[in-house]
Amino acid sequence: MNWYGVRAIYTFEMARWGRTLFQSIVAPVISTSLYFIVFGAAIGSRITEIDGVSYGAFIVPGLIMLSLLTESISNASFGIYFPRYSGSIYEILSAPISFAEATIGYVGAAATKSVIVGLVIFATAHLFVDVHVMHPQWMLLFLILTAVTFSMFGFILGIWADNWEKLSIVPTLIITPLAFLGGSFYSIKMLPEFWQTVSLFNPVVYLISGFRWAFYENADVNVGFSLGMTVIFLLTCITIVYWIFKTGYRLRS
Amino acid sequence: MTQNSSVIEVSGLHKTYAPGFDALKGVSLEINQGEIFALLGPNGAGKTTLINIICGIVDKTSGAIRINGHDNVLDFRKARSQIGLVPQELSTEIFESVEATVSFSRGLFGKPPNPDHIEKVLKTLALWDKRKDIIMTLSGGMKKRVAIAKALAHEPKILFLDEPTAGVDVGLRQAMWEFVGQLREEGVTIILTTHYIEEAEQIADRIGVINHGEIILVEDKHKLMRELGKKQLIIELDIELTHIPDDLRRYNLVFGASGSELIYNYDTQASQTGITSLLGELGTAGIRFHDVKTKQSSLEDIFVGLVK
Ligand SMILES: Nc1ncnc2c1ncn2[C@@H]1O[C@H](COP(=O)(O)OP(=O)(O)OP(=O)(O)O)[C@@H](O)[C@H]1O
Numbered sequence: 433m434n435w436y437g438v439r440a441i442y443t444f445e446m447a448r449w450g451r452t453l454f455q456s457i458v459a460p461v462i463s464t465s466l467y468f469i470v471f472g473a474a475i476g477s478r479i480t481e482i483d484g485v486s487y488g489a490f491i492v493p494g495l496i497m498l499s500l501l502t503e504s505i506s507n508a509s510f511g512i513y514f515p516r517y518s519g520s521i522y523e524i525l526s527a528p529i530s531f532a533e534a535t536i537g538y539v540g541a542a543a544t545k546s547v548i549v550g551l552v553i554f555a556t557a558h559l560f561v562d563v564h565v566m567h568p569q570w571m572l573l574f575l576i577l578t579a580v581t582f583s584m585f586g587f588i589l590g591i592w593a594d595n596w597e598k599l600s601i602v603p604t605l606i607i608t609p610l611a612f613l614g615g616s617f618y619s620i621k622m623l624p625e626f627w628q629t630v631s632l633f634n635p636v637v638y639l640i641s642g643f644r645w646a647f648y649e650n651a652d653v654n655v656g657f658s659l660g661m662t663v664i665f666l667l668t669c670i671t672i673v674y675w676i677f678k679t680g681y682r683l684r685s
Numbered sequence: 686m687t688q689n690s691s692v693i694e695v696s697g698l699h700k701t702y703a704p705g706f707d708a709l710k711g712v713s714l715e716i717n718q719g720e721i722f723a724l725l726g727p728n729g730a731g732k733t734t735l736i737n738i739i740c741g742i743v744d745k746t747s748g749a750i751r752i753n754g755h756d757n758v759l760d761f762r763k764a765r766s767q768i769g770l771v772p773q774e775l776s777t778e779i780f781e782s783v784e785a786t787v788s789f790s791r792g793l794f795g796k797p798p799n800p801d802h803i804e805k806v807l808k809t810l811a812l813w814d815k816r817k818d819i820i821m822t823l824s825g826g827m828k829k830r831v832a833i834a835k836a837l838a839h840e841p842k843i844l845f846l847d848e849p850t851a852g853v854d855v856g857l858r859q860a861m862w863e864f865v866g867q868l869r870e871e872g873v874t875i876i877l878t879t880h881y882i883e884e885a886e887q888i889a890d891r892i893g894v895i896n897h898g899e900i901i902l903v904e905d906k907h908k909l910m911r912e913l914g915k916k917q918l919i920i921e922l923d924i925e926l927t928h929i930p931d932d933l934r935r936y937n938l939v940f941g942a943s944g945s946e947l948i949y950n951y952d953t954q955a956s957q958t959g960i961t962s963l964l965g966e967l968g969t970a971g972i973r974f975h976d977v978k979t980k981q982s983s984l985e986d987i988f989v990g991l992v993k
């Protein structure tokens with residue numbers, strides 16, 4: 433293993449983030465606060481409770497997941513797309529580092545960043561509502577699994593995209609709708625039966641449901657099933673990354 | 686060169702970018718330990734392709750490459766860790782500081798941090814005062830030096846320089862060649878490409894010429910120079926000859942365009958060119974001439990002739 437190489441990529445990526453730390457942290461905090469004000473105060477006064485949890489508290493896990501997904505994907509996709517775009521990827525390709533090691537560096541850094549953002553949002557939520565986590569270790573497990581999975585997804589996106597447009601279209605056209613329709617702001621049990629069934633095809637539902645279970649022990653789907661689906665999604669991403677390594681897809685001509 | 690063990694062995698290398706277009710058509714080449722090898726060829730000949738395949742940036746279509754005996758694909762860690770590359774196109778992370786990006790390169794190649802070595806490299810390349818500067822703010826020549834510093838950060842045994850002096854001013858160019866000479870003293874094998882043929886003439890031990898994806902010549906520079914050193918003396922005679930007199934046989938004279946033009950090929954680097962005695966003997970033989978001129982082909986002439 434070339435651990436110095438992995439470390440070089442990891443610290444390089446973290447430093448890149450560090451240069452814009454203020455925006456990286458402040459932007460998600462502000463947007464989350466806005467969600468609390470709009471949804472918690474305006475809508476929360478009408479919905480009051482879902483499954484015995486106040487609406488303000490109910491949306492906390494969903495909001496964290498929402499940021500986690502967006503941050504993971506944008507960090508990881510940009511991290512690998514930019515060197516491809518600028519040509520500085522030559523150095524990674526010519527170094528005695530395997531694709532697997534490079535992925536650990538890039539995905540590890542992107543996942544670390546989004547876990548930090550997730551925790552900052554978690555802390556911010558305490559300013560607005562009372563949040564108690566019933567299963568902190570499950571919460572962390574879902575947090576990390578999701579961050580790694582979606583960083584890997586972002587990494588794949590960053591390799592697949594051959595222009596800036598494609599890089600931004602997937603998050604806005606696919607991920608954001610999935611996240612919003614995945615039960616961030618409501619329980620899918622509140623939907624008509626048909627839409628409940630449709631929702632079950634949305635992978636984000638399982639992430640949010642499992643994550644929310646870790647907080648309040650209430651879930652749209654069984655937590656074990658949520659975990660299983662998350663792991664399956666992770667394995668799918670690993671398989672695709674493995675295939676990219678094998679074929680050199682979009683990396684080597 | 687006293688040592689002749691090869692550090693790089695390329696055999697039967699083919700590269701097809703798109704069906705029907707072969708950028709490399711069976712290139713075989715050996716680079717010797719410790720030499721400076723200049724790879725010359727017109728635009729699009731395949732120089733960068735060859736270098737990028739050896740360094741692992743481009744996939745080969747077929748053929749084999751060994752770096753000190755290590756296959757560059759199967760044993761890529763051992764092969765690549767010995768190589769440093771300064772690419773033709775400059776592309777580094779522009780928002781980083783000089784020091785950070787050079788240290789990054791060292792780590793990437795699996796070497797533990799060594800601030801002393803980084804300091805040495807930056808000082809040799811006159812970048813030490815700029816080490817905290819953001820790369821974006823540097824001039825083109827300085828960026829080029831950063832690229833060299835990155836390539837040297839992990840103490841490579843083999844260094845590839847793909848057109849290091851393109852767009853570089855005279856001063857920096859000379860400093861760069863001095864530096865390359867210094868590296869060679871330290872035992873680094875250097876492979877470079879350039880379109881300035883006189884540079885190759887000055888610095889290289891061996892010269893390779895590639896055209897249309899094929900190596901058409903690999904020659905020791907001194908030998909090439911000796912061939913280059915061959916000059917022609919053209920003697921315009923008053924009266925046309927039908928044959929060259931036997932007395933003058935040892936000069937290996939040949940006729941030029943007509944019987945009134947004698948051509949004498951001589952070696953400028955020989956201790957005696959034989960010109961004085963030839964002209965004397967022509968007089969003795971009663972062959973009168975009214976004009977004498979000399980002609981020399983430059984490396985550029987030869988190069989242009991080769992790649993036509
Ligand atoms: N990624 C690529 N895809 C398709 N064709 C390519 C690619 N890279 C190079 N080529 C083609 O391969 C041939 C060799 O290119 P290469 O860059 O190796 O030439 P070169 O000898 O380095 O030229 P120059 O002196 O201009 O740098 C050219 O015809 C070029 O157009």
Ligand SMILES: [Mg+2]
Binds near residue numbers: 732733773847
């Ligand atoms: Mg080139």
